Amino acid sequence: MSIDTTKDILGQILAQVAEHARDHHEACEQLPILPAKPVSASSMAALGLTGSGIGLEATFQELMSTLVPSLPNSVGPRYFSLVTGGVTPAALVADWLTTVYDQNSILATQNVYSGQTQIEHQACEMFVSLLDLPTTQFRAILTTGSTASNIEAVALGRQWLGATKFGIDYSQDGYDGQVVVLTNRAHATVYKAASMLGIGRKQVHEMMGHLEDEGVLESKLQELARQGKAVMVVLGFGEVNTGIFPRPGAVQRIAELCRQHGAFLHIDGAFGAFARCSPSYAELADGLELADSITVCGHKWLNVPYDCGFFIVRRDLERDLERVFSSSAAYLKPVPGVPTHPMNLSIENSQRMRALAVWATLRAYGRAGYQKIVEDNCRFAKTMHHWMKVERPDLWTVLEEECPLNIVVFQATSPPNKPAAEEEKELEAEARRQEAVVKALNDTGVAAFSGTVWKSRPAIRAAISNWRTNIGKDWEIVRKVLETVGEQFKF
Numbered sequence: 001m002s003i004d005t006t007k008d009i010l011g012q013i014l015a016q017v018a019e020h021a022r023d024h025h026e027a028c029e030q031l032p033i034l035p036a037k038p039v040s041a042s043s044m045a046a047l048g049l050t051g052s053g054i055g056l057e058a059t060f061q062e063l064m065s066t067l068v069p070s071l072p073n074s075v076g077p078r079y080f081s082l083v084t085g086g087v088t089p090a091a092l093v094a095d096w097l098t099t100v101y102d103q104n105s106i107l108a109t110q111n112v113y114s115g116q117t118q119i120e121h122q123a124c125e126m127f128v129s130l131l132d133l134p135t136t137q138f139r140a141i142l143t144t145g146s147t148a149s150n151i152e153a154v155a156l157g158r159q160w161l162g163a164t165k166f167g168i169d170y171s172q173d174g175y176d177g178q179v180v181v182l183t184n185r186a187h188a189t190v191y192k193a194a195s196m197l198g199i200g201r202k203q204v205h206e207m208m209g210h211l212e213d214e215g216v217l218e219s220k221l222q223e224l225a226r227q228g229k230a231v232m233v234v235l236g237f238g239e240v241n242t243g244i245f246p247r248p249g250a251v252q253r254i255a256e257l258c259r260q261h262g263a264f265l266h267i268d269g270a271f272g273a274f275a276r277c278s279p280s281y282a283e284l285a286d287g288l289e290l291a292d293s294i295t296v297c298g299h300k301w302l303n304v305p306y307d308c309g310f311f312i313v314r315r316d317l318e319r320d321l322e323r324v325f326s327s328s329a330a331y332l333k334p335v336p337g338v339p340t341h342p343m344n345l346s347i348e349n350s351q352r353m354r355a356l357a358v359w360a361t362l363r364a365y366g367r368a369g370y371q372k373i374v375e376d377n378c379r380f381a382k383t384m385h386h387w388m389k390v391e392r393p394d395l396w397t398v399l400e401e402e403c404p405l406n407i408v409v410f411q412a413t414s415p416p417n418k419p420a421a422e423e424e425k426e427l428e429a430e431a432r433r434q435e436a437v438v439k440a441l442n443d444t445g446v447a448a449f450s451g452t453v454w455k456s457r458p459a460i461r462a463a464i465s466n467w468r469t470n471i472g473k474d475w476e477i478v479r480k481v482l483e484t485v486g487e488q489f490k491f
């Protein structure tokens, strides 16, 4: 079937989509977390590619009857699995328009330039400013997410260290294996970046909180210098299981040591950087401005649609970044007077115009809007943490004494005086039990949590990062679920 260009069919269907979107916008507050009709491999088998195609109308029917009902309600207010975020109304509207106009940001380098880069530039500046970072000192570029941002960071750190330590341009001459990455509660994607970039996962040394201890980093830097190594330090700002940050004052000390020893400092603040949106939490993320580069997620706490991330870099490092990522071709001429195109500062050439959703949500809700989202979400997490720790420790055990931000890590309470013998078997049994608890919680359909391991203990995690989540509306519902499932698994 050839593509039907009859306007009214498309118009009718788009109107139905709009109606569905509006209904879902309200319904997602109450809909179960898990899909009503999960799609199976066998039901999909009948819906594959055919010779002639089935046309728009029939496809729309299949989308609405089979595919869409199989999607979980992760935009709802009680989806606490991973750090998922939602989509603000302004971001949703702008994201639709992004698809309608299907801009490739790369077009801004060509003779059809009409301001796309300017929009992207302003969206990025607004974001840097939201995080209370000086726009004179930092510039942001859009990425597909924090994975890509961490890859950019490790690539930039490697390039800069090659130039400053060894006088080598790795982007031209290749990498010769002298960079070590020291990390403090780093995300798994830092290892992925090290693997992809030829540094190697084994050259990433996770030091947990010890990197913050007086003297530890200094002696490590001296030891590595004696071995002729160059060092990149990666700090986690908001550890994924707990939301933990470095201790007050630690970042300032670490940054000063990095400066003295010529080490590169990257901070992964995928969601933690948003602490700076609220005066009540900003102190946690103090020192972010001392980094050479910063990772932040858009599709998490900014509540724009997947996929969107930010790589924020000190402006005086932009040339090094460009050496790594520039993509020169005869048909990709820059526009004079326009800031360096993101294509030459990031992984992809062709890029979706993510800037429209970022710009719209920041313009619509401003600093106060994001302060409220952060504070509502953190208050929710703290309420859950306090309730578990103080009111119902018989049902739930929190695995961290404090809940600094928006994440609670906990377990269904285990029986006291567990026998020490056969510890490994004990641990396996415990892991199975906690997994069963997560399943029971998620099967209620009311809230979703994820399983994890924290300090070698099987654990459950709730990450609150959706603009919809609110104590007044959602806490009683969640508390009841935690009570019911907790009683079910109580010893």
Ligand SMILES: *Cc1c(COP(=O)(O)O)cnc(C)c1O
Residues within 6 Å of the ligand: 083, 144, 145, 146, 147, 148, 150, 187, 189, 236, 238, 239, 240, 268, 269, 270, 271, 297, 309
């Ligand atoms: C989520 C996360 C990442 C990875 O981000 P993606 O958006 O999944 O690519 C990296 N670092 C931290 C701290 C994160 O929370």
